[in-house]
Amino acid sequence: MHSLNEMRKQFQNAYDESKNRIKVVFGLGTCGIAAGGEKIWDAVSSYIDTHGLDIDMMSTGCIGMCYAEPLMEVHMPGEPRFIYGNLKPEVAIDILKKHLVEGNPSPEYIVAQDPRGYEAAANIEKLEEIPFYKAQVKNVLGRCGIIDPDQIVHYIAFDGYEALEKALSSMTPAEVIQEISQSGLRGRGGGGFPAGRKWEAAYKSPGNKKYVVCNADEGDPGAFMDRSVLEGDPHALLEGMAICGYAIGADEGYIYVRAEYPLAIKRLKKAIRDAESMGILGNNILGSGFSFKIQIAAGAGAFVCGEETALMHSIEGKRGMPRVRPPYPAQSGLWGKPTNINNVETYANVPVIIRQGADWFAGMGTENSKGSKVFALTGKINRTGLAEVPIGISLRDIVFNVGGGIQNGKHYKAVQIGGPSGGCIPESLLDTPVDYDSLIKLGAMMGSGGLVVMDEDTCMVDVARYFLHFTQEESCGKCAPCREGTMRMLQILNKICDGKGTPEDLDTLESLCRVVQSTSLCGLGQSAPNPVLATLRYFRPEYEAHIYDKKCPAGVCVELLDIKIDADKCKGCTICADVCPVGAISGERKKPHVIDSDKCIKCQACMVKCKFGAISKG
Numbered sequence: 001m002h003s004l005n006e007m008r009k010q011f012q013n014a015y016d017e018s019k020n021r022i023k024v025v026f027g028l029g030t031c032g033i034a035a036g037g038e039k040i041w042d043a044v045s046s047y048i049d050t051h052g053l054d055i056d057m058m059s060t061g062c063i064g065m066c067y068a069e070p071l072m073e074v075h076m077p078g079e080p081r082f083i084y085g086n087l088k089p090e091v092a093i094d095i096l097k098k099h100l101v102e103g104n105p106s107p108e109y110i111v112a113q114d115p116r117g118y119e120a121a122a123n124i125e126k127l128e129e130i131p132f133y134k135a136q137v138k139n140v141l142g143r144c145g146i147i148d149p150d151q152i153v154h155y156i157a158f159d160g161y162e163a164l165e166k167a168l169s170s171m172t173p174a175e176v177i178q179e180i181s182q183s184g185l186r187g188r189g190g191g192g193f194p195a196g197r198k199w200e201a202a203y204k205s206p207g208n209k210k211y212v213v214c215n216a217d218e219g220d221p222g223a224f225m226d227r228s229v230l231e232g233d234p235h236a237l238l239e240g241m242a243i244c245g246y247a248i249g250a251d252e253g254y255i256y257v258r259a260e261y262p263l264a265i266k267r268l269k270k271a272i273r274d275a276e277s278m279g280i281l282g283n284n285i286l287g288s289g290f291s292f293k294i295q296i297a298a299g300a301g302a303f304v305c306g307e308e309t310a311l312m313h314s315i316e317g318k319r320g321m322p323r324v325r326p327p328y329p330a331q332s333g334l335w336g337k338p339t340n341i342n343n344v345e346t347y348a349n350v351p352v353i354i355r356q357g358a359d360w361f362a363g364m365g366t367e368n369s370k371g372s373k374v375f376a377l378t379g380k381i382n383r384t385g386l387a388e389v390p391i392g393i394s395l396r397d398i399v400f401n402v403g404g405g406i407q408n409g410k411h412y413k414a415v416q417i418g419g420p421s422g423g424c425i426p427e428s429l430l431d432t433p434v435d436y437d438s439l440i441k442l443g444a445m446m447g448s449g450g451l452v453v454m455d456e457d458t459c460m461v462d463v464a465r466y467f468l469h470f471t472q473e474e475s476c477g478k479c480a481p482c483r484e485g486t487m488r489m490l491q492i493l494n495k496i497c498d499g500k501g502t503p504e505d506l507d508t509l510e511s512l513c514r515v516v517q518s519t520s521l522c523g524l525g526q527s528a529p530n531p532v533l534a535t536l537r538y539f540r541p542e543y544e545a546h547i548y549d550k551k552c553p554a555g556v557c558v559e560l561l562d563i564k565i566d567a568d569k570c571k572g573c574t575i576c577a578d579v580c581p582v583g584a585i586s587g588e589r590k591k592p593h594v595i596d597s598d599k600c601i602k603c604q605a606c607m608v609k610c611k612f613g614a615i616s617k618g
Contacts, residue, residue, distance in 0.1 A: 004156065004165050004286070007278075011157040022055045022100060025073040027145060029062035029231045030224075030263055031385075035069035036088070043089035044072070044096065055100070061232020063145025065132060066385035068111040074099050085111035132383055135401050137364065137372045140348045141388045144232030149267050152274040155235040161280055163354035164239050167246055168288040171354075176247040177203055180350065182358035184370030189215055189306075189343030190421065190447050190523065192369070192436040195350075198340055201330035202248040205338035210250035212241050212292075213334060213341045215311055216257035216264070219303040220419030221470060222378040223450035226344035228386050229374075230257065230264035233348070234271035238294060240347030242281060243354060245292040248340055252293050256311050259298040268296055303420075303474035307522045308333075308341045310476065321476045322522035343448065345374055365391035369435035373446065377403045379453035380410065389434075396430040399453055410455035414539070418447030420467045420474075421527035423534030424460060443534045445527070459556035460539040461546055464532045465493040471528040482525030485516035489532060498559040501547040510536060555617045561602045562618045567592035569614035576606035576615060 026032070026041050041059065048055050065071060068085030072092050075081055082105055084095055091109065098104045112130045147154035155161070167176050181196025202210060214237060218226040229237065241253045257265055272294055275281040283291045297315045305311045305320040312334045314320035333339025349371060353361045362370045369391045375398065377384050382404035389398060395415060399405065406412050414424040417434075423444030425432065432438055436446050454463065472486040492509050495501050513529035513536075520526045536543065545551050552560040565576070565585075572590040577583075584600040587593030595606075607615045 004161055004280075008156050008162075011153040019075075020077050022077070023058060023073075023075040024055055024096070025058045025060055025075065027062060027065075027069060027071040028059040029228060030261075031062050031066040031228075032069045032071060033263070037070040040070050040072060040087055040089050040092045044092055047093050047096065053100070058148050059150075060147060061144045061149050062228045062386060064136075064141065064228075064386040064388075065111060065383070067383045071111070074105075076100070080113055082110055083112040084109040131404065132385070132387070132402060135393060135397055136388055137390050138388055139352050139361075139372045140229060140236070140345055140374055141232075141386065142352075143236065144228060144386075147233070149232050149234055150270055152235060152271065152278065155233070159355060160235055160351075161239055163351035164242050164246075164280070165286060167243050167354055168286060168290055173203060173247045173249065176243060176354065179354060179358045180247075183353045183361040184358075184365070184368075185346065185349055185353060185361065186369065186436060187342055188345035188349070188373065188446075188448065190418075190445070192446055195342060195346055198330060198342070199244060199247055201328070202250075202338045202340040205331050207338050209252075209337045210248055211334040211337055211339040212245045212248070212250045212253035213308075213312065213315070213329075213339055214241055214253070214255040214257075214347055215306060215308065215341055215343045216255055216261075217299050217306045217311060218258065218261075218344075218448065219301070219306050219474075220421075220448055220450040221467075222376060222452045223419055223448055224376045225374040225386065225449045227261050227264055229344050229348050230261065231267055234264075234268050235275065236348040236351060237268075237344055238271055238275055238281060240350035241294060242285070242292045243350050244340055244342070244347065246290050248338070250338075250340070251291050252295070254295050254297050254315055254334070256297045256299055256305070256315060258301050260301055265296060265298060272296075302476075303471070304476045304522070304524050307524060310522070311341070312339065319476075321478050322524075324521065345449070366433060366435045366437075368437055373434070373449060375449045375451045377451055377453070379415075379451075380407045380455040380458070381405070381453040382407055391435050392433045394431050394433055395425060398434065398451065399430070403453065406453065406455050410457065412453070413456050413458050414454045414460065414463075416452040416454065416463065416467070416531065417450070418445040418530070419450040420471045421445060421523070421530055422447050422450070423530045424454075424463060424538060425534075426538040429538075443530065443537055445530070457554055457556070459497075459552050459554040460535045460542050461493065461497055461552075462554075462556050464535040465490065465497055467531040468493060468528065471524060475524065475528075479519075479521040479525060481516050481519040482521065482528065485512055485520070486525070486528050488512060489516070489529070493532070496543065496546050497552075497557040499546065499550045499557070501543075503547060505547070506536070506540075506543060551618075558602045561604075562597070563595055563600055563602055563604065563606070564616055564618065565593050565595055566614045566616065569612050571612055571614070573611070575609050575611070579605045579609045581605065 028037050070087050072084045095106045177199045185195045186192040302320050305314050307322045310320040310322045329339040372388050372390050374388045387402045416424050468490050472490050475482045477483045489512050492505050513533050517529050570592040577585040584596045
């Protein structure tokens with residue numbers, strides 16, 4: 001079997017030599033590009049060319065600090081590693097002038113700094129002094145933001161394909177499966193089913209043709225974990241899928257990725273081409289006799305296609321609708337053949353487990369939930385972004401230590417974990433360990449890793465309505481409990497938010513939730529009631545305020561708002577009357593104004609424009 005050792009040494013030496021050169025690195029994942037990263041790249045590139053500077057430029061994926069994008073790292077030999085954030089093109093050039101020419105960093109733009117410099121870049125343990133990274137580990141995200149994802153040589157230099165080589169040269173398929181089982185790795189896509197058991201079922205299923213499928217149809221609102229891995233370290237997925245193919249006896253794999261991820265698809269295609277050209281994918285991989293090819297199937301963005309049987313139907317060219325199980329995909333999956341399906345993060349964990357060993361991986365986490373988990377932190381949190389933490393860490397640590405707490409000094413109210421299928425966790429349960437079993441007991445779930453933080457200005461009834469509206473729209477309509485049940489539940493929530501709810505509605509809503517949960521065909525319908533049940537469980541007083549008092553405590557539900565002008569604060573500047581689109585505000589100049597509640601459409605434009613805080617909603 002051909003060895004990668006010589007290539008790895010060659011690439012590692014070249015990478016080591018680059019440490020002795022000045023390097024400027026730009027975060028060009030989707031988050032960085034959306035924030036203006038490409039404009040900064042172009043400006044800096046032009047500046048370097050114009051001045052004939054001997055500086056290496058490199059693009060990379062997301063390092064997790066989405067809150068500070070666009071980012072630019074400056075690496076100077078023997079000097080600290082500086083990460084600058086919240087940049088504009090002219091600011092980035094000014095920073096380079098001061099930093100590289102004058103030797104003076106720009107502290108006002110530094111978002112992270114490590115005194116050990118470039119050597120620490122690929123070792124998260126050396127970044128413990130950076131608040132965002134302090135509680136993190138880097139298994140799946142170890143190379144994201146460090147390597148150029150378009151350069152297979154970078155991946156190989158950082159232990160890439162070492163696990164595949166090890167599996168093919170010194171392990172039997174059964175031994176690979178045993179290692180995954182012993183590690184305790186559970187599926188990171190939602191349900192948390194043990195990966196080893198899935199692989200073993202596919203391995204034992206008879207048949208000459210089997211498939212490996214990656215579910216990269218990341219559809220949860222606020223979730224971008226898989227996208228960041230695909231954009232920042234695509235070869236980790238390819239290696240994990242190839243190891244799975246060897247383990248279960250498959251020679252073909254599909255990555256089902258939503259078409260809304262064009263950058264991820266672009267980088268995946270290049271990664272596949274590069275791996276094939278080097279004999280790491282395709283026929284007779286590394287001279288081992290094992291062949292494995294990977295294709296990309298672009299999905300149209302239907303949330304239901306995150307369900308594995310619907311996903312397979314979509315790959316086959318059929319309408320993406322779930323089917324009854326059993327048979328399970330391990331027995332009869334893609335085109336009726338034994339198939340293993342996991343998501344991106346699950347496969348990306350596989351190489352590090354094979355390389356480091358099952359015991360190493362099982363040393364992290366809790367008794368029944370091993371390893372680490374990647375979360376997308378969004379909402380009313382100071383440090384939005386991507387964080388990989390050991391399973392078992394508390395929600396409080398994630399929100400306040402990693403995420404930096406709530407924006408604008410507001411109070412924490414809840415965190416929605418698990419996306420539309422999850423539940424809202426109140427402040428009283430913030431010290432709950434984040435693992436599969438603990439979250440289920442609270443009426444939530446790990447899900448794929450979306451974590452939306454809410455503050456005191458959030459209406460929990462409206463939150464439940466938002467997520468139910470999403471799942472109701474995404475229902476495929478195949479089964480009546482999901483199709484009709486979610487519609488009826490949404491009607492009741494709309495009624496409550498409009499101030500027309502009755503006490504009986506709460507009992508009806510809860511009963512409907514239980515029926516939809518227990519009778520829906522697939523996971524979408526079965527989990528759709530979770531946000532409603534969780535908010536009823538932990539925030540029932542808000543529902544009661546909407547029903548009995550006809551008030552929205554958070555001042556969110558428009559039909560329950562009462563916009564008023566405080567006569568003592570109003571200066572009579574007339575700005576509020578000028579911006580009111582329906583002429584509901586009247587009054588003389590320099591005298592208190594009043595609002596005609598019959599005309600007011602509660603758009604709150606007057607509140608936004610009032611400079612004296614004289615207008616309030618109640």
